[in-house]
Amino acid sequence: MGELQVGDTVPDVVLVGADRQPVSLQALAGRPLVVAFFPAAFTPTCTREMCTFRDSLAAFDHLGAQVVGISVDLPFSLKAFADHLGLNFPLLSDYGRQAVRAFGVEDPRPFAGLFPGLSRRAVFVVDPSGRVVYRWVSEDPKVEPPYEEVRQAVASLAGPPSSALSGPGTITVDR
Numbered sequence: 001m002g003e004l005q006v007g008d009t010v011p012d013v014v015l016v017g018a019d020r021q022p023v024s025l026q027a028l029a030g031r032p033l034v035v036a037f038f039p040a041a042f043t044p045t046c047t048r049e050m051c052t053f054r055d056s057l058a059a060f061d062h063l064g065a066q067v068v069g070i071s072v073d074l075p076f077s078l079k080a081f082a083d084h085l086g087l088n089f090p091l092l093s094d095y096g097r098q099a100v101r102a103f104g105v106e107d108p109r110p111f112a113g114l115f116p117g118l119s120r121r122a123v124f125v126v127d128p129s130g131r132v133v134y135r136w137v138s139e140d141p142k143v144e145p146p147y148e149e150v151r152q153a154v155a156s157l158a159g160p161p162s163s164a165l166s167g168p169g170t171i172t173v174d175r
Contacts, residue, residue: 005132018082033067033125036145038119038121042084054087
């Protein structure tokens with residue numbers, strides 16, 4: 001299956017939340033959605049990425065957007081990861097790899113092929129109707145997404161640039 005592109009509709013995939021309940025990505029339609037795929041919980045780059053989204057959530061809330069993180073980790077691991085980092089947005093388990101395959105971001109090569117099927121690091125911004133308006137996919141799992149670009153993509157859904165970019169400041173990345 002090919003990679004999801006700008007203009008495509010988000011596939012109707014069902015993931016598992018930390019409470020072990022099913023969550024449909026299409027059910028989250030109705031407001032802007034930031035979908036952040038990450039390779040594995042408790043790894044350094046994934047920790048930085050999820051903490052950056054956590055620390056910047058006010059900017060996304062101001063724009064009316066929901067942020068979700070998705071990995072192929074088990075829901076139990078994602079709950080422990082979210083609790084450990086104090087994350088204030090949902091992490092969804094794609095243990096069956098339905099979403100990584102539907103979005104075209106499955107990485108068959110990680111760890112010299114020892115753990116095939118992890119997600120590549122990727123971010124998609126979805127408009128309220130379920131259409132992809134922004135995509136970023138990295139072949140290098142150590143590269144973090146361009147957070148300010150992601151915020152600007154969400155802001156573009158909120159109206160004219162002058163009003164959409166006002167409010168909470170830009171996204172800050174701590175190293």
